Amino acid sequence: MESTAVGYTRRYAKAYLGGDGLPPGPEMVRREREPEGEPKLMRSRGVKRLALAAMFLAIGLVLPFFIGQIPAVGKMLLPMHIPVLLCGLICGWQWGLGVGFILPLLRSLLFIMPAMYPTAVAMAFEMAAYGAVTGFLYARSKWQCVKALYKCLIPAMLAGRLVWGVVMFLMMGLGGGTFTFEAFLAGAVLNAVPGIVLQLVLIPAVMVLLDRTKLVCFVHPDPSPELV
Numbered sequence: 001m002e003s004t005a006v007g008y009t010r011r012y013a014k015a016y017l018g019g020d021g022l023p024p025g026p027e028m029v030r031r032e033r034e035p036e037g038e039p040k041l042m043r044s045r046g047v048k049r050l051a052l053a054a055m056f057l058a059i060g061l062v063l064p065f066f067i068g069q070i071p072a073v074g075k076m077l078l079p080m081h082i083p084v085l086l087c088g089l090i091c092g093w094q095w096g097l098g099v100g101f102i103l104p105l106l107r108s109l110l111f112i113m114p115a116m117y118p119t120a121v122a123m124a125f126e127m128a129a130y131g132a133v134t135g136f137l138y139a140r141s142k143w144q145c146v147k148a149l150y151k152c153l154i155p156a157m158l159a160g161r162l163v164w165g166v167v168m169f170l171m172m173g174l175g176g177g178t179f180t181f182e183a184f185l186a187g188a189v190l191n192a193v194p195g196i197v198l199q200l201v202l203i204p205a206v207m208v209l210l211d212r213t214k215l216v217c218f219v220h221p222d223p224s225p226e227l228v
């Protein structure tokens with residue numbers, strides 16, 4: 001009986017300590033503590049974000065056909081900006097940056113609109129800034145709600161327009177042309193007022209709808225008072 005107990009004890013110690021008789025190292029302990037489903041969950045989230053980013057890219061390619069057939073109206077309503085801003089909010093700043101940069105260049109290659117140089121190139125940097133800034137600020141907001149949306153959208157719009165102005169100034173200067181402050185105000189502010197208003201109304205409305213359908217959930221402050 002004693003020898004049998006000793007055998008069980010040795011086998012248990014070998015299984016716990018390992019074949020070399022040493023206690024488990026930090027790597028083994030970390031593997032034991034990590035839930036097995038965590039890597040699979042991370043992969044599924046990455047696939048979901050990739051699919052959503054592709055959807056927003058497709059929407060950005062198609063949406064100008066519905067509201068941008070008249071060039072003057074399309075320039076005012078800024079249809080390509082909407083899916084880029086939504087992509088940054090929902091998928092994260094990296095995806096918003098990528099979709100924002102690719103969208104105008106790809107649409108120029110496929111449909112010749114907008115013109116590649118200088119319009120599409122400048123828009124690529126502008127829209128990359130939209131997606132990156134709005135996604136970065138929203139992900140770091142203490143509470144994700146309608147108020148936080150406006151706190152992210154307005155700085156993103158300002159940053160994107162400043163980036164557009166700098167890129168246009170550099171490209172026009174390299175090409176021997178000029179890009180005046182009046183041209184910047186007209187392109188970034190005055191002609192874009194209808195599109196800015198549309199974005200400030202439509203994007204929060206879409207996010208509220210997604211929150212109510214539980215597709216994208218807001219993070220609200222806890223209404224219960226703190227116990228002292």
